[in-house]
Amino acid sequence: MTTVIAFIVIFGALVFFHELGHLIFAKRAGILCREFAIGFGPKVFSHKKGETTYTIRLLPIGGFVRMAGEDPEVVELKPGYRIGLLFDQDNNVNKIILNNKEKYPNCRIVEVEHADIEHKLFIKGYPEDEEESLQTFPVSPTAVTIENGIETQLAPYDRQFASKTLPQRTMAIFAGPMMNFVLAFFLFIIIAFLQGVPTNEPKLGEITPDGAANAAGLLQGDIVNSINGAEISSWSDVVEIIRENPNEELDFSITRDGKDQEISVTPKEQTVEGDKIGLIGVYSPIEKSPLKAITAGFTETYFWTKQIFVMLGQLVTGQFSIDMLSGPVGIYASTDTVVQSGIYYVMKWAAILSINLGIMNLLPIPALDGGRLMFFAVEAVRGKPIDRHKEGMVHFIGFALLMLLMLVVTWNDIQRFFL
Numbered sequence: 001m002t003t004v005i006a007f008i009v010i011f012g013a014l015v016f017f018h019e020l021g022h023l024i025f026a027k028r029a030g031i032l033c034r035e036f037a038i039g040f041g042p043k044v045f046s047h048k049k050g051e052t053t054y055t056i057r058l059l060p061i062g063g064f065v066r067m068a069g070e071d072p073e074v075v076e077l078k079p080g081y082r083i084g085l086l087f088d089q090d091n092n093v094n095k096i097i098l099n100n101k102e103k104y105p106n107c108r109i110v111e112v113e114h115a116d117i118e119h120k121l122f123i124k125g126y127p128e129d130e131e132e133s134l135q136t137f138p139v140s141p142t143a144v145t146i147e148n149g150i151e152t153q154l155a156p157y158d159r160q161f162a163s164k165t166l167p168q169r170t171m172a173i174f175a176g177p178m179m180n181f182v183l184a185f186f187l188f189i190i191i192a193f194l195q196g197v198p199t200n201e202p203k204l205g206e207i208t209p210d211g212a213a214n215a216a217g218l219l220q221g222d223i224v225n226s227i228n229g230a231e232i233s234s235w236s237d238v239v240e241i242i243r244e245n246p247n248e249e250l251d252f253s254i255t256r257d258g259k260d261q262e263i264s265v266t267p268k269e270q271t272v273e274g275d276k277i278g279l280i281g282v283y284s285p286i287e288k289s290p291l292k293a294i295t296a297g298f299t300e301t302y303f304w305t306k307q308i309f310v311m312l313g314q315l316v317t318g319q320f321s322i323d324m325l326s327g328p329v330g331i332y333a334s335t336d337t338v339v340q341s342g343i344y345y346v347m348k349w350a351a352i353l354s355i356n357l358g359i360m361n362l363l364p365i366p367a368l369d370g371g372r373l374m375f376f377a378v379e380a381v382r383g384k385p386i387d388r389h390k391e392g393m394v395h396f397i398g399f400a401l402l403m404l405l406m407l408v409v410t411w412n413d414i415q416r417f418f419l
Contacts, residue, residue: 003336008060010335010350012038014180014357015063021179022065022172023052029168032068032159034152039063051153067172069160075145075152077115077123085110085123085137092140093123096154098147110137117143118157162388166380173372180358184304185297187351191344192296196286202232203285211281216252216265218282223255235284242267246278304355312359366398 015038026033032051039057046055075098077083084097084107096117097104110125113134117123121139141159144151157163161172198205202224207214224232227241227250241250246269254261267278338349364374372395379385 003339006339006346007335010346010353011060013183013350014354015039017179017183017354018176018357018361019063019065021175021177021182025168025175026065026067026161026172029164029172030159031161031164031172032153032155033065034068035064035066037064037066067161068155069157069162075117075147075154077112077117079113081112082128083110083112083123083125084108088140090140092138092143094140094143095151096123096139096143096145098145100148103149104146110135117154121156162385166376170373170376173369173376176369177358177361180354180361181301181305184351184354184358185301187347187354188300189293189297191347191351192300193288193290193293195344196288197292197296198235198284199287200234200236201285202234202238205283205285208281208283211279212265212268213280213282216263216280218252218254218263218265218280219256221256222252224252225255225260226253227251239284242280243277246270246276248278300351301355304352305359308356308359365402367395367402368398371395371398 019036019038023033023036034051035053035055037055037057039060040062041057041059044056044058046053048054075096077096082101084095084101084104085093086095086097086104086107088094095104095107097107101107101109109128110123111128112123112125115123115125117139121141123137123139124134125137126134139154141154141156143154145154146152161169164172204213204218204220204222204224207218207220224238226232227238229251230237230241232238232241246267249264249266252263252265254263265280267280269276270279271277335346335349338345361368362370362373364370375386375391385391
């Protein structure tokens with residue numbers, strides 16, 4: 001049960017912050033965002049706030065922000081349509097009723113002659129309740145259409161994705177992966193602040209109960225001055241001498257509470273990757289400092305970003321097999337292992353997955369953010385956007401291939417972990 005909760009929290013956080021990046025910068029650009037969704041498929045939860053409906057969907061394979069203009073969603077009011085109109089206090093149309101007009105007794109029935117509810121925002125038509133000629137009704141920019149009792153806000157062209165400048169559109173798409181890196185950075189900072197940051201001081205950190213250091217009487221906080229007469233200036237010096245002398249008695253000259261002492265310790269031999277090394281059961285010294293925690297956040301984010309790119313390079317060169325890739329099932333199985341190690345390991349795992357999600361989304365693959373950014377780059381070079389229908393077809397094919405890859409990876413995960 002703990003693993004299930006951890007998986008849901010990690011998955012939810014990664015997708016939430018990714019889509020939040022899209023949402024924030026889309027709204028900053030003035031784009032109407034119709035839906036902010038975690039997951040795909042049928043809705044499990046839905047709540048509307050302002051212009052945006054926030055939903056949780058059944059299938060945990062991602063999320064999306066539905067921006068106005070990305071889909072053919074504008075209602076076309078053709079000549080001869082009979083519609084109902086409701087007005088605001090400024091006498092602008094604020095509700096356009098497409099059917100079941102009898103449920104709105106106060107609406108004004110109009111037969112449409114011509115309408116533009118995307119650019120100039122007006123409806124021209126003949127009112128049925130008056131013996132009057134053709135009239136023009138101004139439409140509010142925030143008007144809604146009502147069909148089968150469901151309200152949908154209009155999206156004037158200046159609120160649509162395509163109307164925005166190339167930098168605005170680029171930032172709205174790039175912000176998703178960017179937020180994954182930001183999330184990882186802050187997770188690493190929190191871990192470093194709570195756990196402390198390793199330092200290179202010649203001081204003993206935490207002592208393990210079953211190690212040689214504890215048996216010899218060494219204590220956390222002891223300052224190591226020399227070992228076997230060799231002067232010690234850093235923690236690296238301590239580690240190097242201990243590793244090189246398994247089963248050899250070492251004379252530690254330490255300072256404890258301002259007093260110098262001599263303590264003998266014999267490192268236990270242990271084989272690591274085929275090499276025999278000495279260990280005494282002591283961790284490196286740590287320091288809890290906000291500034292060093294921030295530095296550690298940068299360092300860890302850079303390190304794992306570099307590692308993931310190395311793995312991608314190995315995948316391209318064939319050194320890393322596609323059978324080794326993991327999907328949701330593999331991530332769940334790995335999360336189960338990480339959960340057993342404690343909360344800090346779970347947080348670190350979430351940070352690594354967040355970086356991975358950010359990088360994967362930046363790859364120039366159709367249907368992913370990187371694929372869309374690639375089209376923006378082409379637009380910047382040629383000076384005009386690629387035909388929307390052609391771009392949409394490329395993304396559709398890319399999405400289908402990604403779903404196929406997801407099925408293959410998931411089947412590999414099931415075979416690896418459960419069969």
